[in-house]
Amino acid sequence: MGALDEGHFNGELENEVKVGSEEELETAEIGDAVKVLLQGLGEDFNREGLRKTPLRVAKALREGTKDLDDPGKPVGFSLLSVGYRQKAKDIVQGALFPEAGLDSGVGHAGGAGGLVVVRDLDLFSYCESCLLPFQIQCHVGYVPSGQRVVGLSKLSRVADVFAKRLQDPQRLADEVCMALQNGIKPAGVAVVLHCWHICFPEVEENSLELGSHPSKMGMQGWVKVSVCSGSGVFEDENGDVWGDFQALLKFRGVNVEKNHIHPSASHCWCPSKSLDAPICNGNASMRNLSNGRISSKTGPAYPNMITAVTSILHSLGEDPLRKELVGTPNRFVLWLTKFKRSNLEMKLNGFDSGRMVMLKPNLNRDEIHSELNIPFWSQCEHHLLPFHGVAHIGYFHAKGAELIGRSILQSIVHFHGCKLQVQERLTRQIAETFSSIFGGDVMVVVEANHICMISRGIEKVGSSTATIAALGQFSTDPAAKATFLQTISNSTASGG
């Protein structure tokens, strides 16, 4: 090996080490910021369940905001750089295939004019307004021209590339559309996205009182928005080809309303935006934010948390001063603090004394009562990502006696949901709290969807988790347990 070769070789090695260090440095920076967030939530980041959470969150955020096609490649590029766009183009151009149009006759088919549609691509992205993940059902269509078609999977890969960054639905649709138009050079491209954003649990101080207005807790439901983008022959939203595209989607039960095409705006879809009117007008500076409503209300912990989230944005290659991101740290902290530990525990301390005792109903073994489908939101402590679902609670009660109010059970579920949790513990804590107030015989089933199961490369979109806690007679009498489980089954079967 000559001196030149050797020098070149060492240079490459050096680069590799350097890139490695940079990545590690960025991951460590995000990890440190996550520790600040955990502290702000009143958590001890050294307790065993949380020990690796900063690293996990850092890795998940880095992976969730980059193209997963090349997991071995360094990711120290700006997410919106030309280089990044170029990459999407490369994906497409590596898979352009010559494909004849019609041999003869009038018409559209094959590589010249035959509409091609890929439907029901499951994606997820991160909301640029609040840093929470959102789910996407994506439909892509294009009309080939120039006697060439693109490999079908590339439509999915390009959509994935643009989803893996901080996004807004309309911009995502536009970027996927533009990238495919530039990459394939077809007669036109159309993109339809249906996006679901989790709701913020509307936990007002007052509604945390036991039994008060459970309907106002707002833990069910998702904010949904549908957006479209079209280029070339799809630029005219009244054109025939849009009609063809809509018809092909309709075969799969997907309806695209006319008003979804070029909608007025999707920029206020994020539910967190309704909470920060002064931020929404875009005039607020970073300084205003960290001294704003939230921090003045709740003390000095929040500015640290907001600064920490700002540094995370920076580590992800984003500009925290970009107009759309200015309020994001504030909103993400607002979300996180809904799961603040101390606050809720304080409230739980007075739980089984006071008026609760008076509410204790006449519980005996006459029959099993089932309180089903009590909704909850929680935050996975391993990944700082939401999980949500329903709890079913079964208990014995005397025939004709008054039942335990659903609002009380909802409060117990809500109390244990609104902190950093794991589902197994949530299930146990609901059962134990019930048992300590109302007596020992109770069974709890929690069913949940975990965002950490659909993001982070796991991508098991349809999966759901169920956990059981059985106390007292429910743990010793198989028939009692079976009866309760059957009741849930029946309710599920009837669409409950």
Add this chain to the structure above:
Amino acid sequence: MGALDEGHFNGELENEVKVGSEEELETAEIGDAVKVLLQGLGEDFNREGLRKTPLRVAKALREGTKDLDDPGKPVGFSLLSVGYRQKAKDIVQGALFPEAGLDSGVGHAGGAGGLVVVRDLDLFSYCESCLLPFQIQCHVGYVPSGQRVVGLSKLSRVADVFAKRLQDPQRLADEVCMALQNGIKPAGVAVVLHCWHICFPEVEENSLELGSHPSKMGMQGWVKVSVCSGSGVFEDENGDVWGDFQALLKFRGVNVEKNHIHPSASHCWCPSKSLDAPICNGNASMRNLSNGRISSKTGPAYPNMITAVTSILHSLGEDPLRKELVGTPNRFVLWLTKFKRSNLEMKLNGFDSGRMVMLKPNLNRDEIHSELNIPFWSQCEHHLLPFHGVAHIGYFHAKGAELIGRSILQSIVHFHGCKLQVQERLTRQIAETFSSIFGGDVMVVVEANHICMISRGIEKVGSSTATIAALGQFSTDPAAKATFLQTISNSTASGG
């Protein structure tokens, strides 16, 4: 840097280079084998659509039969080695979390006895009997003990590890169960798998005759098998805890029949096995296979193809002489040759002469007739993976006149499906063939699911692709096109 350090460093580099070359070598070996297969199918592997197919197939097979968790790691291990098992254990043990059981009282909850179930994990694997991919819906449950739980996503990751190899449903269930039992050391583990295997199109020489017995083409339907595996408290299939597990699955509409638990055998589930009775008894040697029924029937091309598939198995780290794999090359070649190009083209050459002309009905523009949901199987030429679905054909015909027989249309679809294809071309060719026989006004919509979209790291399980070809009046008259599309919509809405 001391001499010792330097030597160590160089040694590492050397290893790296060696591993890289080995991978490249294995990929090249598989690629060469794929070229033999393409030749055997009468294809020119230098034509543009196929040029990269050998590399694509090699990469897909290598990725599809290894753990995707560590894409950067070398994969030159035997798939069934202890080292591989160890890896699944590592995945689990890196995510075991301390989790309290009940504070007091009788019962099961949290880290001591509360059943945990993850439902509806979508996986895919490769059938060891025929090398074709099969789809899996996987449900995993375990009963924590020792005050610890495992991160939920690890249940999915471990299932993925064991799916990413040549598998049999029952062994897959057993291996996932055993790995989790050994890794988590819980009170017990249960695994339920529902597996779907694509059917072999039963293309007998006779049924290729136009119009003969389209119902015998057998291109619809999947072979489904359900298997279970249980360890610890799940070893007793009549135990209460199996009942709890089954109940939690039932909430999601998943029914586990009693006879699925420890079924007699799943080893003959692969539809290709019914075609090779002499192989099924396990007495056939490799020599017998390559000189067996198939090759004697169809000439000397097949031994080369069978040898090529055998070498692919070897390159994937499998032992082609392992009992379960002995007939696999034969069966995979049998599948591939169902998509042999020349055979079908020969038949198509006589298509529009002869009796076809007599069948030409009285076509005019009175009304549009729609022949919907004509099933087909095809083979993606980019990935040598199946795609399947339905074609809808619309044409004009005179009121009261005799329609074109569905069996004729089925034959046209079948002819163009049974070769190495892309969906865009299939759609165009169906339209062109119709047009050349019956006249110029025809519209074809093809809807398909592509195995290459659910495997290979894309994993868009629910996605489907639709393509359109519109000839003659259908390309110039938007109303005619819309009418036909609406007919398909209506049929879909009514469950057609």
